[in-house]
Amino acid sequence: MTLTIAHTVDDALTAMAQGARPIAGGTDLVVGHRQGKAPLPAQLVAIDRLTELSRVELASDQIRIGSGVTHADLMIDPIVVGRLTAVADAAALVGSPATRNVGTIGGNIMNGSPAMDTGAPLVVLGAEAVLRTETSERRVSLADLWTGPGTVSAQADELCTGLVISTPTTQHGSAYVRLEYRRAMEIAIVGAAASVSFDGDRITSLRVALTAVAPTIREVKGLDDVVDQPSFVGTGGVIVPEVLSRIGSLASQQATPISDLRASDRYRSHVVGVMARRAVDAAARRAAGEEISVPVNRAIGIGAQR
């Protein structure tokens, strides 16, 4: 096995053109190897020292997250927490402090797991992945990137250098909520992210995506009739319960989960609806200006404050 340490992105792209696979935190690659899922590639190029990949930048209409940004950084980055809050909610729930300190968002999305926590938030926020080779650069939507559990449409020599997201409008909020059997070292059994924008008391945009209930992160369809309906109750900024229930039902109906050690398909279908409802509620409340700290899982719900 050879390991090349890249000092520039171009170094990394050259190595990848010659067949190397990138490694940053190694939390999937190394663990997968140890568990006997897949042997380590014969050639690796380390990209963890590329500072140009580890920045979050806000341009006028666009936020760019470098692929080397760690989960630990995402959960406290002011741009992410302030404008892409669902991503911070998700990053804060990933694994343990050790995992979060080395695991990167680029590795997360290129691993293509339908159980990844940051996936659903990025989908509802409309993120696109930036893929570069020595000679090209393209943007691809996450729906097009993820082709199945653990598979992506990127070519072997394409390096994900980051994600670009249109800067959300002012009356906007997002949230990610996950089912947890315990409060650390947990993997998503089901989860849901929501992104909500308002104009006054009307919803102008609503997107919901689901974690771990389909071969890839699944966006909930058929939410159009929720948009442009008056949805505020009083001045609390809460979407009416009937609408939340409808969204939850749509989520449950569209989920096609499996039964495994973690949960039955029946339970997953039910709970993903609960998660969707809660994510939309939290996102809407954030859009209305309510302070709900990151992550939502610790801020509200059963025993959350204790």
Place this chain on the structure above:
Amino acid sequence: MTVLSSDLPPFRRADGPDKVTGSGRYTADLSVTGMAYAKLCFAKVAHGRIRRLDVTAARELAGVFAVITADDVPDLLYSPVIPDRRLFARDVVRFEGEVLAAVAAVDAETAERAVSLIDVEIEPLPVVNDLEAALKEDSPLVHEDWESYEATGDTPRDRNVATFSSITKGDAASAMDTADVVVSSRYVADGSHAVPIEPRSVLAQWEGDAVTIWTSSQVPFEARAGVCETLQLPTNRVRVIVPHLGGGFGGKCGFHFEAHVAALAKAAKRPAKLVFSREEEFLAPDRRRESMIVELTTGVTNDGEIVARQGRVLIDNGAYVADAAFFPQLAAMHVGGPYRIPAIELEASLVYTNHQPSGSVRAPTAPQACWAVESHTDELADAVGLDPVEFRRRNIVHTGDEGFAGQVYGEIGLDECLERAAASLAASVAEVPLGSHEATGVAVSWWPSFGVPAGANVKMQEDGSVQIITGAQECGTGAVMTLADIAADELGVEPSDIRIVYQDTAVAPTGPGATGSQTLLNHGRAVEAASRQIADQLRELAAAELEAAAGDIVLADGQAGVAGSPGASLAIADLAASAAQADLLLGSASAPVPEYPTVSAVCVGDQGMAAWLAPQFSCHAVRVAVDPDTGVSRVLEVHAAHDSGTILNPIGAHGQVEGGIVMGIGQALTEGTQLGEGLQRNAGLLEYKLQTIADVPTISTQFVEIDTPNAGPRGSKGLAEAPNVATAAAIANAIRGVIGSSVRTLPMTAERVWSTIEEARV
């Protein structure tokens, strides 16, 4: 008492700095010159007949020093009570972790490759994996030749029933007819695991005809005995040393792979070291918390007095009996519980299956049985309209009462445990009222102390420093470290002047090690007695110098003084220096075993578990929140009160209770082995979900300290296992309080709680 009072500065563990700085060495850290790497070849099927086991290709692989199988060790059956297993499988495999062969190679990768080259063909046999089906006449047998096994003691056996026990007092059927209300319940608990953080490791090195074995064992003397029995070696030729041990929780009790590695090292003609993966730690040891089915019927009067109980318990033994022969009687004691029940009829069976063998994991049988009986108790309280605390108040055993099995108790503190834990919780609820999806739950429990022989050597050296040489084993609890406090108190020196030498069977007197909450109870009595011998010598020396009666000499603060004469004293270090030139200061004692109480109940299959030495009592009271939409339960508070006699080491004692509670929460909510056709499906820490520090609730602990006679040193009882018993039961009762019905399977996972809510809705 100058050293053992609770207002002292924090207790410092002698092994603490090693462990927290990383300088401590665990077995896996050790290397010796020329060492080979060992790997075991496991059956990987639950039940089958070996048709082919060909190790030729593995032996021929470059870098392989030895491959051994059943043909390379003495052909004999071993195990306590019912010898039913061999070191290496011969003819039949009965669980997936059964060892077929062992390989020694130049490195770990070569050893693993060699194992993959072993040619195994196993013809599948029907898998026995259902406790009730295993009892039927037409069930396949786990051991076709069970009748030929030479069991010892009172062990009724029948086909797949490895052992059976019953406890009968009075006429339960007639008494049941006099009850105003009769409640029947059935509960099923899944198996679970000890999960020590250190997967075990064994290193064996022969020098001539003697072998030294470094191993991750809680019980070095039992490990030595196992090696001697299976490899047919005299005791004097086997030395077992335990480096730092990374936890055990019972999982490292007994004798496991020490003989495999010793035999392998002999065949390889060089030292060999085995290090388990986490998966192997889950699959192979014969220590797993047993799954259990509990059926109970109890009759009560309208004013809440229990008049009769009938019960049946089935315990999953797995493929071999290991140390589980006594489990039926112990489980029966727990489904009776610490209650006054005038008429009772309990039956319990240990059932052979093709699962990993069960064995003593922290308080074996008790958390599951307590969960069942205490859930049942809340159903009884409900049935007669009594508050759960009040119902228990009317039925538990108090000082002087006769327990259901006929033991009459001396001074015990169960009633005070109940009152104190309930009051502590009530005070919290008064301060922070219950939320909309919150409820409280309470459970009482008990656990025996085990008195067995143990010895200790103590020596005071020329500078007044002291060495304790003990067969006790430190498994993480810190109990061994408390031995220094006992000796310091006897000898009038500081605990920091004392060094504890343990972990080596060639050096220390025999003792039980870290098993059955016995470290202080048994090893403590020996250290106390041996220290007293030196204290007596010091008093004699000081008396001669100070011209006082030996009986008036007081040893304290490093000085030998005379009672009532503040001016007259000698430094203990000076006395020690004098003694070093004359009669050495040596103490050596084997503490007498306390006398066991008797019972009046009729016990079939008596394993000595129906009457308990120095029983420990406890009550846990909890506040739990349940998310009604997902079934996720969260334990917010645990208020514990324990009667473990006198508390010798308050900081260590609090640590034990807190650790036991967290383990209990895991058993309650997330920890359960999932099986498919006899094979474990979640043998790893991703899918077997331990509690994490982030899940730990507020824990408040109180000790009801009773100076208990005929028990451990200074009126102490055990405390290692008791804190693990009542937690899941209390949580179950709180969950029931929130959702309105009992969750009848353990662990009470989110999905099971949700399903229970759903079923109640229909």
